[in-house]
Amino acid sequence: MQDSGSVLVLTNPYDVTADLVLRLLADRRVPVVRLDPGTDLHAGASLTATYHADGQQGTLRTASREIDTTRVHSVWVRRPSPYLGPPGLSDQDRRFAAEQTLWGAGGIIASLPAAHYMNHPWHNRAAESKPAQLSTAQRCGFPVPSTVITNDPDEARTFAAHQPGGVVYKPLWNTTYRVDGQPHSVWVREVGANDITDAVAVCPHVFQATVSKEFDARVTAVGGQLFAVRIDSPDIDWRRRQDLMTCTSIDVPEPIAHAAVAYLAEFGLVYGAFDFAVTAEGVWYFLECNPNGQWAWQPADTTKAIAHAITEQLAKGPGT
Secondary structure (H helix, E strand, O other): OEEOOOEEEEEOOOOHHHHHHHHHHHHOOOOEEEEOHHHHOOOOOEEEEEEEOOEEEEEEEOOOOEEEHHHOOEEEEEEOOOOOOOOOOOHHHHHHHHHHHHHHHHHHHOOOOOOEEEOOHHHHHHHOOHHHHHHHHHHHOOOOOOEEEEOOHHHHHHHHHOOOOOEEEEOOOOOOOEEOOEEOOOOOEEEOHHHOOHHHHHOOEEEEEOOOEEEEEEEEEEOOEEEEEEEEOOOOOOOOOHHHOEEEEOOOOHHHHHHHHHHHHHHOOOEEEEEEEEEOOOOEEEEEEEOOOOOOOOOHHHHHHHHHHHHHHHHHOOOO
């Protein structure tokens, strides 16, 4: 089966959130190709790009589809698997294959000439940097809690000692971590100056002034549309025990909405999941923006609205 004008969805086979949008695209009879390049290209799928004097051509073949990649009009970079290389090779050969796939196949997918990306993978990568997030948030007008990123234990202890409301520690990246062989999440947690040891010197750490918050807020941005929920949780990090949190729809203050749109523009993003700590006085402190954050955990009406907004972006393609 061959078609053109398709939407290319990059995600793993277990991504049920993507299914919400794929059903809506199917209802609109929009052709969709689903690909997990980190694994599918080692399991029978193929991707080819050619560059001639008269332009670029390309073909993607999967078990059920063949498409002209120059006619892909939207790419949804959702939750693809990491590029790990095919099993059965030596460690060195597998690393080589993984990196060649990342820069080869990943590079082809990131440079489709007629495609609208949500989000472009290179933009996602840049927007995942915590220092870049904080710097951009300040430029765009978000209130940002006092923060230090350092590998100097004395600097960290001095910073913590001068924050009257205390500080929290958070990782710069959600690195896979295991304790006794079991996966272990590193949550945001409160620390005191006396808790900060010389182990900070091993790598940069993030310490941030604790916000005396009334509630948390998640603002999911799809293009110019914003969908916000208030999150009430007994934990500093509401992700830790999501069964204890409650979510209700909430309006976004106009200055925060303007800052969110400016922030997306700075990074060239179409989608972003913003997290805020909101004080009793109504100050929305920017905490982070995940350029590929999950969204289907929110109340049903919010989830449905986000799914429709994403569908609209993908269906329209370039110029949206």
